[in-house]
Amino acid sequence: MSPYRLLRYLTRIGIYVLVMLAVILSLAPLVYLFITSFKDPNLTFTLPPVWVFEPTLQNYREVLAGGQFEKYFLNSLVVALSTTAIALLLGGLAAYGFSRFRFRGAFWLRMSALVPQMLPPITIIVPLYVLFNGLRLLDTRWALIISYLTFTIPLALWMMIGFFDDVPVELEEAAMIDGCTRLGALVRISLPLVAPGLAATAILAFLYCWNEFLYAVILTGREARTLPVTITSFMTNRAILWGRIAASGSMVLVPVLAFALLAQRYLVRGLSRGAIK
Amino acid sequence: MLPVSQPLRSLTLRKFLRRVEPGFYIAPSFLVMTIILVYPLAYSLWLSFHRWTLRTFKQGIPFIGLENYQQLFSSPEFWNSLRITFTFVFLAVAIEFVLGMGLALLLNHDLKAKGLIRSLILLPMMCTNVVIGLTWRLLFNYEFGIVNYYLNQLGFASVEWLSSPKIALWSVIVVDVWNTTSFVALMLLAGLQSLPEEPFEAARIDGANSIQTFFYLTLPLLRQTILVALLWRLIDTFRIFDVVYLLTAGGPARATETVSIYIYRYGFQSFNLGFASAASYVMILIMLAIAALMARAIGRAETVY
Known part of the structure; x- marks a missing residue:
């Protein structure tokens, strides 16, 4: 082997090693959490750490005992699904409007929809708390759905503009010449074509709601509590119940991991608010 | 007619x-x-000129002019939280950018299982922040955490990751870097892959080495993507709440108390909502200033091409 080819070969190995290192570092804490969730609570803190042990479902059983977890799981699910549906409908329509029409002020209107995504959540939650308190909506799913719309509508809007831009206008125009109304052309022609984009946007919006903590911890109590808040309830005054935190955390992460892998092609686009296609 | x-x-x-x-x-x-x-924001502006505390709000919400703001700007804790926020934002984003750029350059090679690698390294970014904060709190535990255990195995002394005021901020930075570097990398990677090939061929023919190519060609051509990536990282790091809250809750001794946590403490632990609103408005103004600066930079970068 010539020295030049050897060098290239070694560089290639070096690249793979570094990339694998990045992958391992990204996954290690999550893997550790999953492993801990199957350990007997007494083994959580044994040093040196035990990696080979008899897996037990005890932590999961303790989390699920009492039926509270299911209730909060349902809250998380209902809030995230409702918010996603509303945001997709409103944001999708607006995205279509921005994608298909040129009008004065369109650019600034579109830009202004970025502001809610920039606002620190803590600054909106103070007035929202007083507002929902006055409306007697504290500790209801509605309070969460309404406040989650502040970030999911702009997300859906920005992501869907890109997907609608990808659909050729000519297709809709042809349908309209054949007698379709514009709304008909949107529903029959464009909607099926943006379906993958719509799915990706839905997944991302769902995950943002599913993961949200600050609004949930302030606006809900015993009734409308969601899963991220439930996890923190295992940090009691007397002790932090790490086994239960690991088990409930793992359960919360399962849909996240599944959806993230499903929508991975569109994640960067969504996370950069449509700035990258 | x-x-x-x-x-x-x-x-x-x-x-x-x-x-x-x-x-x-x-x-x-x-x-x-x-x-x-708009309604909540207007309400919060109104609130920032009034006194609203849990004890007094039933008797009315009196107008107190700029008192909340005066109290805010004369509070050393507020300045402390601003200083900590900016230190954290600056260091975290800088490290994420350097590491993210390196990772993007690595991933820009023709690798096997590219799609799988990309989705695996992006997982931290998608995870529930509460879980991330708590998992790292477990890993960083001084006595029983495995980070210190393996450091000991390698011959290093245990580090007070979360309990030393000098180190805690760095631990928060480590977690944020772990959480978001892959996102920066994948954004930059998308930018790298959309670059034209001709300038790079010309540089190769002219005999430029890879370091020269990177600094004189890749970086300038990538400016737009870099600015957008930095803009979102700056804004998101500035807003961060849940990871810090669960990792350190702002402690020890306020060493990691960012503005968000400062507002949370006044708003929802002491229930001084007028004061919290005033602090919120200062935070919003700072954020708008950052966004405007970056938007101008991006606009200027656009006109270059």
Whole structure:
């Protein structure tokens, strides 16, 4: 082997090693959490750490005992699904409007929809708390759905503009010449074509709601509590119940991991608010 | 008269309808956003000039002028939280950018299982922040955490990751870097892959080495993507709440108390909502200033090409 080819070969190995290192570092804490969730609570803190042990479902059983977890799981699910549906409908329509029409002020209107995504959540939650308190909506799913719309509508809007831009206008125009109304052309022609984009946007919006903590911890109590808040309830005054935190955390992460892998092609686009296609 | 004016009227009507047609699609979402955002923001501005505490709000919410703001700016803790926020934002984003750029350059090679690698390294970014904060709290535990255990195995002393005021901020930075570097990398990677090939071929023919190519060609050509990536990282790091809250809750001794946590403490632990609103407004103004600066930089970068 010539020295030049050897060098290239070694560089290639070096690249793979570094990339694998990045992958391992990204996954290690999550893997550790999953492993801990199957350990007997007494083994959580044994040093040196035990990696080979008899897996037990005890932590999961303790989390699920009492039926509270299911209730909060349902809250998380209902809030995230409702918010996603509303945001997709409103944001999708607006995205279509921005994608298909040129009008004065369109650019600034579109830009202004970025502001809610920039606002620190803590600054909106103070007035929202007083507002929902006055409306007697504290500790209801509605309070969460309404406040989650502040970030999911702009997300859906920005992501869907890109997907609608990808659909050729000519297709809709042809349908309209054949007698379709514009709304008909949107529903029959464009909607099926943006379906993958719509799915990706839905997944991302769902995950943002599913993961949200600050609004949930302030606006809900015993009734409308969601899963991220439930996890923190295992940090009691007397002790932090790490086994239960690991088990409930793992359960919360399962849909996240599944959806993230499903929508991975569109994640960067969504996370950069449509700035990258 | 009639046969002439009839089509004319319908023409203007059609014209009018065509002009308002975009409104039909766009108005609903902006209406909803206005109601759920502008009203709270206006209310919070009003609140920032009033006294609202849990003890006094039943008796009324008196106007107190700039008192909340005066109290805020004379509070050393507020300045402390600003200093900590900016230190954290600056260090975290800088490290994420350097590491992210390195990772992007690595991933820009023709690798096997590219899609799988990309989705695996992006997982931390998608995870529930509460879980991330708590998992790292477990890993960083001084006595029983495995980070210290393996450091000991390698011959290093245990580090007080979360309990030393000097180190805690660095631990928060480590977690944020772990959480978001892959996102920066994948954004930059998307930018790298959209670059034209010709300038790079020309550079190779002219005998430029890879370091020269990177600094004189890749970086300038990538400016737009870099600015957008930095903009979002700056804004998101500035807003961060849940990871810090669960990792350190702002401690020890306020060493990791960012502005968000400062506001949370005054708003929802002491329930001084007027004061918290004043602090919120200062935070919003700072954020708008950052966004405006970056938007101008991006606009300027756009005109270059």
